[in-house]
Amino acid sequence: MPLATIGDETNFDEVKAAVFASLGLQAVNSGLYDGVWADSAGRKTIAVHSPINGAKLADVAVAGEGDYERLIGNARDAYSAWSRVPAPKRGEVVRAIGDKLREYVDSLGLLVSLEVGKTPTEGKGEVQEMIDIGDFAVGLSRQLYGVTIASERPEHRLYEQWHPYGVVGVITAFNFPCAVWSWNALIASVIGNVVIWKPSPNAALTAIATTKIVNRVLDEMGLPPLFLLAVDEGRTIGEKLSNDKRIPLLSFTGSIRTGRRVAQAVAARLGRSLLELGGNNAAIVTAAADPEIALRGVAFGALATAGQRCTTTRRLILHESIYDRFIAKLTRVYETVKVGNPLEPGVLVGPLINQYAVMAYRQAIQRAVDEGGRVLAGNRVLTLPGLEGGHYVAPALVEGMPDFEIVCEETFAPILYVLKYRELDEAIAIHNRVDQGLSSAIFSTDLREVERFLSLRGSDCGLANVNTGTAGAEIGGAFGGEKETGGGRESGSDSWKVYARRQTVTINYGESLPLAQGVRFEV
Numbered sequence: 001m002p003l004a005t006i007g008d009e010t011n012f013d014e015v016k017a018a019v020f021a022s023l024g025l026q027a028v029n030s031g032l033y034d035g036v037w038a039d040s041a042g043r044k045t046i047a048v049h050s051p052i053n054g055a056k057l058a059d060v061a062v063a064g065e066g067d068y069e070r071l072i073g074n075a076r077d078a079y080s081a082w083s084r085v086p087a088p089k090r091g092e093v094v095r096a097i098g099d100k101l102r103e104y105v106d107s108l109g110l111l112v113s114l115e116v117g118k119t120p121t122e123g124k125g126e127v128q129e130m131i132d133i134g135d136f137a138v139g140l141s142r143q144l145y146g147v148t149i150a151s152e153r154p155e156h157r158l159y160e161q162w163h164p165y166g167v168v169g170v171i172t173a174f175n176f177p178c179a180v181w182s183w184n185a186l187i188a189s190v191i192g193n194v195v196i197w198k199p200s201p202n203a204a205l206t207a208i209a210t211t212k213i214v215n216r217v218l219d220e221m222g223l224p225p226l227f228l229l230a231v232d233e234g235r236t237i238g239e240k241l242s243n244d245k246r247i248p249l250l251s252f253t254g255s256i257r258t259g260r261r262v263a264q265a266v267a268a269r270l271g272r273s274l275l276e277l278g279g280n281n282a283a284i285v286t287a288a289a290d291p292e293i294a295l296r297g298v299a300f301g302a303l304a305t306a307g308q309r310c311t312t313t314r315r316l317i318l319h320e321s322i323y324d325r326f327i328a329k330l331t332r333v334y335e336t337v338k339v340g341n342p343l344e345p346g347v348l349v350g351p352l353i354n355q356y357a358v359m360a361y362r363q364a365i366q367r368a369v370d371e372g373g374r375v376l377a378g379n380r381v382l383t384l385p386g387l388e389g390g391h392y393v394a395p396a397l398v399e400g401m402p403d404f405e406i407v408c409e410e411t412f413a414p415i416l417y418v419l420k421y422r423e424l425d426e427a428i429a430i431h432n433r434v435d436q437g438l439s440s441a442i443f444s445t446d447l448r449e450v451e452r453f454l455s456l457r458g459s460d461c462g463l464a465n466v467n468t469g470t471a472g473a474e475i476g477g478a479f480g481g482e483k484e485t486g487g488g489r490e491s492g493s494d495s496w497k498v499y500a501r502r503q504t505v506t507i508n509y510g511e512s513l514p515l516a517q518g519v520r521f522e523v
């Protein structure tokens with residue numbers, strides 16, 4: 001059901017009431033869907049608060065250790081039915097899911113705003129990202145191609161086919177509370193997998209609402225539960241999934257610290273993990289940059305989602321000849337950008353997710369100053385009238401040096417470190433010196449500079465952007481990064497192969513048994 005037009009999008013309570021009504025959310029919501037929604041009565045609950053004003057949005061009854069075996073058992077049962085459905089038929093199911101999501105762009109988008117503080121345009125953009133990947137998955141359902149290989153033996157056929165893995169685990173972060181799930185889940189499902197989702201407890205309601213929408217479609221089509229959900233208090237389900245060899249593939253999006261733990265646990269059982277961990281993304285702005293495009297690209301990259309994207313621009317590497325002019329303009333943007341209630345028109349920077357993020361913001365700036373940095377803008381925690389329980393900070397611009405320890409770390413907050421360079425090789429060296437390798441950008445109209453940045457000696461990241469910012473990737477490309485970002489690729493291109501098991505098939509249709517490599521073995 002589409003969201004009824006709400007009178008005033010800025011009225012928090014009114015938006016909440018309309019969104020909850022549209023999505024079927026209540027004061028207490030079950031966070032466990034294992035084929036049926038678990039009864040909340042008698043379960044431990046967690047409270048979900050809005051970062052906008054600290055108001056409690058709802059309680060969520062969480063899953064615990066005791067729920068795990070049933071969850072896995074039901075997922076495996078669903079898999080045995082689903083994997084037998086032809087892939088193009090599976091695509092039709094994903095198409096129906098995409099159609100249903102289209103009806104909920106407004107309400108689910110606004111729920112994202114209420115729960116994690118995104119502006120409505122970004123919240124709705126996130127739902128759009130789900131719809132887009134759904135379309136991609138539908139097309140893919142008829143294109144799960146394997147290659148045929150010329151055999152060296154007569155009357156032999158050699159080819160590859162791709163099978164589903166079975167039950168795939170997907171652990172997501174708060175900052176893209178439903179889009180990242182869809183990248184994984186909708187692609188995994190057209191291949192024939194069943195998905196268990198463990199979302200961030202900070203974004204439990206978005207996960208619950210998404211699971212409700214999706215499963216309503218499956219129910220109507222008489223299909224088994226393909227998209228299961230287990231909200232927990234933090235670690236329980238994630239650890240279970242990591243250590244369980246019945247989960248051949250575990251996708252994890254989150255911090256490098258937790259990702260390392262997940263990767264080690266999965267590797268110890270020789271399973272596969274798909275990691276999308278932290279970024280420390282930089283934009284190089286050269287003397288040949290279009291100044292307006294560079295300014296807007298850097299501003300969006302650094303400020304969107306209040307600096308809480310994996311793809312957020314965290315380092316700005318500026319050519320010395322344009323340094324003062326560019327910084328003057330950027331400082332003005334930082335001083336005038338509207339920070340506040342994301343539901344209000346004109347606000348571009350909403351709150352941070354919680355008080356720990358505010359603490360991380362303060363500590364990072366303090367460390368930069370201690371290392372010799374200079375604050376050009378920001379460095380203020382904001383208490384906004386009527387939003388006293390919210391978590392607002394003034395976006396910070398800090399002049400620093402590339403080798404400051406804090407500059408080499410990812411802080412999930414709107415802090416942009418500004419660094420100066422003279423030669424492009426030096427800028428690229430600065431760019432590549434951090435441990436993370438997700439997204440990168442160069443702003444330049446000089447072909448030679450651009451091609452240098454894209455060459456083997458250029459950016460070492462999984463994503464490279466030219467005259468557009470580090471954030472805001474489209475779903476059609478493979479998304480992910482190198483080094484401590486974890487090496488995973490998800491979303492578009494041929495990332496689907498990550499969710500599938502490759503089988504090389506050799507068929508002898510002749511009347512003798514020639515051996516490969518000319519080996520003789522006469523018995």
Ligand code: UN1
Pocket residue numbers: 175176180253308309310311470471472473474
């Ligand atoms: C993330 O922050 O985990 O490229 C994902 C972007 C978004 C996805 C970010 N499309 O900024």
